[in-house]
Amino acid sequence: MKSGNVFVSMQNVTKKYHDLYALHNVSLDIKEGEVFGYIGPNGAGKTTTMKILVGLISDFHGEVKIGSHKMPNQRNEIHKLLGYLPQNVAFQEWRTVKDSLKIFGKLSGLDDQEVEKRVPEVLDLLDLTTVCDKKISKLSGGMTQKVGLAQALLHGPKLLILDEPLNGLDPLSRQTFKEIVKKLSNKGTTILFSSHILSDVQDVADVIGILNHGKLLQFGSLNQLKQGLSAPKTVEVLLSTPSNRWQELGKIKGVQSIEQTNPGKIILTLQSEVDPDDAINRIGKVIIDLGMNIRGISLLSPSIDEIYINYIQGGQAQ
Amino acid sequence: MNLFNLYKDELRGFFKSKIMAFLWIGLPVLVIIFHFLQNTSTDQTIPFTWLSALIVSSIGGTLSAVMLSVSIINEKSRHVYELFLIRPVKRYEIMLAKFLAVYSCVAVASLIAISFGMVSDWVTTGTISHAVLSSAGESLAISLSMIAVSCSAGVLIGLVSPSIIVGAILVIYGGNSLSVIPLIPNMLEVADAAVFTIGLSGIVTLLLLAVAVISFNRKQF
Numbered sequence: 001m002k003s004g005n006v007f008v009s010m011q012n013v014t015k016k017y018h019d020l021y022a023l024h025n026v027s028l029d030i031k032e033g034e035v036f037g038y039i040g041p042n043g044a045g046k047t048t049t050m051k052i053l054v055g056l057i058s059d060f061h062g063e064v065k066i067g068s069h070k071m072p073n074q075r076n077e078i079h080k081l082l083g084y085l086p087q088n089v090a091f092q093e094w095r096t097v098k099d100s101l102k103i104f105g106k107l108s109g110l111d112d113q114e115v116e117k118r119v120p121e122v123l124d125l126l127d128l129t130t131v132c133d134k135k136i137s138k139l140s141g142g143m144t145q146k147v148g149l150a151q152a153l154l155h156g157p158k159l160l161i162l163d164e165p166l167n168g169l170d171p172l173s174r175q176t177f178k179e180i181v182k183k184l185s186n187k188g189t190t191i192l193f194s195s196h197i198l199s200d201v202q203d204v205a206d207v208i209g210i211l212n213h214g215k216l217l218q219f220g221s222l223n224q225l226k227q228g229l230s231a232p233k234t235v236e237v238l239l240s241t242p243s244n245r246w247q248e249l250g251k252i253k254g255v256q257s258i259e260q261t262n263p264g265k266i267i268l269t270l271q272s273e274v275d276p277d278d279a280i281n282r283i284g285k286v287i288i289d290l291g292m293n294i295r296g297i298s299l300l301s302p303s304i305d306e307i308y309i310n311y312i313q314g315g316q317a318q
Numbered sequence: 319m320n321l322f323n324l325y326k327d328e329l330r331g332f333f334k335s336k337i338m339a340f341l342w343i344g345l346p347v348l349v350i351i352f353h354f355l356q357n358t359s360t361d362q363t364i365p366f367t368w369l370s371a372l373i374v375s376s377i378g379g380t381l382s383a384v385m386l387s388v389s390i391i392n393e394k395s396r397h398v399y400e401l402f403l404i405r406p407v408k409r410y411e412i413m414l415a416k417f418l419a420v421y422s423c424v425a426v427a428s429l430i431a432i433s434f435g436m437v438s439d440w441v442t443t444g445t446i447s448h449a450v451l452s453s454a455g456e457s458l459a460i461s462l463s464m465i466a467v468s469c470s471a472g473v474l475i476g477l478v479s480p481s482i483i484v485g486a487i488l489v490i491y492g493g494n495s496l497s498v499i500p501l502i503p504n505m506l507e508v509a510d511a512a513v514f515t516i517g518l519s520g521i522v523t524l525l526l527l528a529v530a531v532i533s534f535n536r537k538q539f
Contacts, residue, residue, distance in 0.1 A: 051539065054404045055403070055404065056400060056403060056404065056538070056539035057538050057539065058538065059538060076406050076408075077406075079404055079405055079406040079407075080406045082404065084400075084401075084404040086397060086400045086401070088397060089401070090396040090397050090398050090400075090401075091398065091401070092331055092393065092398055093335070094331050094334040094335040095331075099330070103323065103327045104401060104405065106323050107320060107323060107324075107402065107405040107406075107407050108405050108406070109406060151401060
């Protein structure tokens with residue numbers, strides 16, 4: 001169950017590689033049971049963040065806490081709580097799928113009985129049962145990624161850190177992954193994952209962090225990110241029958257510009273200080289007064305791609 | 319418990335990747351080949367037991383160092399360790415399990431080769447002289463202690479080398495340098511050379527392993 005308590009906390013974390021900042025004063029809090037989607041261009045510092053959280057990088061500045069434990073000093077305690085999928089998951093060449101899960105289960109603290117119970121469950125969950133005796137080195141990239149996910153989920157960790165988990169997965173497997181994430185989150189598992197597939201992040205993440213050049217540009221829910229956006233607000237009006245009086249809508253108070261993209265489809269850009277709900281009310285009244293047949297009117301919400309591009313190109317720091 | 323699980327896992331890996339078969343069958347086969355080569359090139363025949371002890375002592379160390387360094391460099395460069403390091407496992411346990419697995423595999427291969435030599439001598443001559451047995455036993459004990467040194471050097475070289483080629487160069491350099499250990503008792507005119515060599519090998523092994531563990535603990539991934 002989601003408790004609302006902060007489970008993952010990074011305060012002023014900085015990591016440098018020689019003169020280059022991989023992370024620069026990054027601070028973020030993720031609550032228990034929350035799904036955090038981490039997005040940013042290649043080399044932004046997402047993998048470095050994750051490696052710091054899982055203890056693979058310990059020479060950083062700042063404070064990292066998971067649960068009540070500090071990283072890296074209480075690394076062993078933290079490792080009991082987490083499951084991790086690295087960006088390029090790799091296994092020894094001789095390993096079969098089942099072999100891997102068994103040893104990783106044991107090393108994660110499961111006893112023999114738990115391993116015997118959990119391995120088939122996870123194989124079934126990720127549709128890996130038919131390849132369980134195959135060598136991982138003989139599997140496709142997508143299947144290897146699934147084995148990587150399986151080892152991360154196996155021991156029921158309280159925190160899942162997944163670096164590009166959707167890489168190489170087919171649409172069905174992506175759907176399965178999203179369902180698993182939602183289910184685990186509902187049970188109280190905190191999940192941090194990165195992805196370049198922004199629509200997938202939008203589908204499952206409660207909170208999104210946008211990182212660029214080692215700096216956290218934005219952090220919040222999708223709605224909060226939309227509100228913080230400096231992009232102009234636009235209203236779409238759909239008419240049942242096209243009208244040649246559409247340009248009169250441009251005279252409404254608060255409308256900055258207007259264009260008809262298709263006959264009967266009008267896009268109005270609002271002035272930045274205007275409240276969009278008031279503007280929509282005014283636009284509706286004018287349309288009726290003008291005798292136009294209205295089919296629909298809505299505030300166009302920026303897509304996550306637009307939000308991402310806006311923040312990355314704008315480089316606005318939080 | 320984790321060390322035991324990791325050790326078993328390494329052995330399973332050697333078995334599945336057929337390393338065990340190559341070691342345990344390959345070394346006795348090598349002894350047979352040398353035995354026949356020696357029979358055709360000279361009139362004097364060295365007992366099979368001596369020959370096998372000689373071969374074990376000459377290649378056992380290099381074999382272990384190469385096995386360990388190459389496997390560690392390979393696994394390190396492929397990021398295989400990440401999935402181990404994010405679990406509640408002590409880092410030294412990972413390296414110690416590797417060390418023990420390679421050591422026990424090469425040690426068993428050496429024992430098989432020497433036992434094979436002894437059985438062959440017994441079958442062909444009907445007897446094995448006490449002198450041959452005793453010198454082969456001493457040679458095996460020294461070889462096993464030197465294999466331990468090579469294994470620990472292999473772990474350290476594997477951890478610090480950026481590539482397999484650099485690792486191979488260091489193993490060859492290191493192998494030559496470490497081969498002076500059995501000569502030290504003679505240089506110091508120590509009475510019981512075998513015991514001294516075994517003791518010194520033990521100390522060097524522990525030192526090299528300690529440096530390897532410190533290096534692995536500090537490593538950033």
